[in-house]
Amino acid sequence: MNNIQAQTFGGQILRAHLLGKEIFYCPEVLQSAPTPARGGVPVLFPQFGTLGALPKHGFARTLDWQVFSMLEGCVSANLLLTEQENWPHRAQLNVDASVEDEHVAIYFEVRNVGETAFTWTGGLHPYFLVGDVLKTRVEGLLDTPVLDFGAQQLETRDIDQHHPISPSIRLYSPNMNVQLTQSGFDAWQVWNPSAQHALQDIPHADWQRFVCVEPVVLTPKTLAPNETWVGQLTITLIDE
Numbered sequence: 001m002n003n004i005q006a007q008t009f010g011g012q013i014l015r016a017h018l019l020g021k022e023i024f025y026c027p028e029v030l031q032s033a034p035t036p037a038r039g040g041v042p043v044l045f046p047q048f049g050t051l052g053a054l055p056k057h058g059f060a061r062t063l064d065w066q067v068f069s070m071l072e073g074c075v076s077a078n079l080l081l082t083e084q085e086n087w088p089h090r091a092q093l094n095v096d097a098s099v100e101d102e103h104v105a106i107y108f109e110v111r112n113v114g115e116t117a118f119t120w121t122g123g124l125h126p127y128f129l130v131g132d133v134l135k136t137r138v139e140g141l142l143d144t145p146v147l148d149f150g151a152q153q154l155e156t157r158d159i160d161q162h163h164p165i166s167p168s169i170r171l172y173s174p175n176m177n178v179q180l181t182q183s184g185f186d187a188w189q190v191w192n193p194s195a196q197h198a199l200q201d202i203p204h205a206d207w208q209r210f211v212c213v214e215p216v217v218l219t220p221k222t223l224a225p226n227e228t229w230v231g232q233l234t235i236t237l238i239d240e
Contacts, residue, residue, distance in 0.1 A: 004075050004099050006040075009033050011065030011077035013097055014040040016104050018237050021176050023104060025127040025210035031201045036061040038201045039127045039210075041106065043095060046087060046120035048189075048216055058122055059084050060093055074098040080113070090114030091223075102237040108184075109230045112223040120223070123185055123216030124233055130173030133192055133211050140169035141188060149192065149211060158194040162187045162218060170238065171213060177238045184231030185215040 004016040007030075014030075014037065016023045026039035036042055036057075045060040055062075065079040077095040094109040108124055130136045133154060138147040142164045152159050165188060168181040182188075191212040193199055199207075215233050223229060 003073055004097055004104070006067050006069075006075045006077055006097070007037070008064050008067045008077075010036050010042060010061040010063070011067065011079055011093070011095055012037055012040050012042050012061065013075070013095070013106070016097070016099055018099060018102055018104060018235075021237065022129050023176070023178075023235060025129040025206070027202050027206065034062050035201065038199065041097075041127070042125040043093065043108065044122035044125055044216065045081070045093060045110065046089075046091070046118065046122060048121040048123065048218060051121050051218070051220075053086055054084075057125070059087070060122075065093075073100060087118070089116060089118040091118070091120075104235040106233045106235075107230065108232070109228060110223065111228040112225050115225055117222055117224045119220045121217050121220055123189075123214060123231065125212060125214050126233070126235075127210045127212050128171060128173070128178075129175050129209060130171070130211050131175035131209060132173070133208050136171070136173040136211055138169055138171050138190065138213060140166060142166050147190065152192075154192055154194045154207075156194065156196060158192060158197065160189075160191045162189045162216075164188075165215075169213070170240070171211075172240075173211075177240055179236045179238050180213060180215075181234040181236065182215040182232065184229065185217055187216050187218045189214040189216050189218075
């Protein structure tokens with residue numbers, strides 16, 4: 001069965017099933033607002049990480065969106081982001097996601113609906129449910145043809161690295177093998193907190209169950225009034 005689930009807080013996709021396989025990591029107990037859920041696919045906007053003076057990963061993941069499930073296997077989330085502290089702008093954010101056959105397709109749209117140009121970074125932050133990150137690898141990154149997480153010493157240190165963008169890469173894990181295809185973004189960000197993490201919002205051992213492979217915009221992008229940017233991530237089950 002193919003289905004997808006999202007929540008209004010953060011406009012966040014929480015779960016998706018493809019041919020009976022759970023695609024995203026999501027803990028059984030979610031943090032309450034205003035803490036974002038650590039799992040699924042958070043939306044990062046208008047700042048990636050700490051690349052600026054705004055709160056880490058921006059405001060979008062800590063606000064209430066409108067979420068619509070129009071058809072089985074489809075969900076849309078929309079947010080009108082108005083002026084915030086240190087961000088005197090207005091943006092319309094749209095996330096449209098669907099599951100069909102062996103694909104999950106996620107569209108992320110940013111439109112400047114204000115009267116002044118703004119510059120932003122951000123993107124999508126999917127937590128892939130891999131089962132055992134130490135038996136997981138990514139193939140096809142331009143600067144690292146094979147990124148083997150078992151060789152990253154995740155028992156003692158985290159992995160948090162960005163890679164030049166490529167149209168598609170492949171994620172191999174005990175839980176599933178998928179091809180990740182993107183358009184519109186300018187980097188792949190790879191993250192896992194390691195066994196030494198101090199995160200309080202997931203069971204401690206769950207670090208080994210997921211890896212984040214994120215299509216993101218790291219080079220600041222400027223949108224003039226009425227200008228729109230669109231990015232897409234497609235996740236496809238593969239047999240290899």
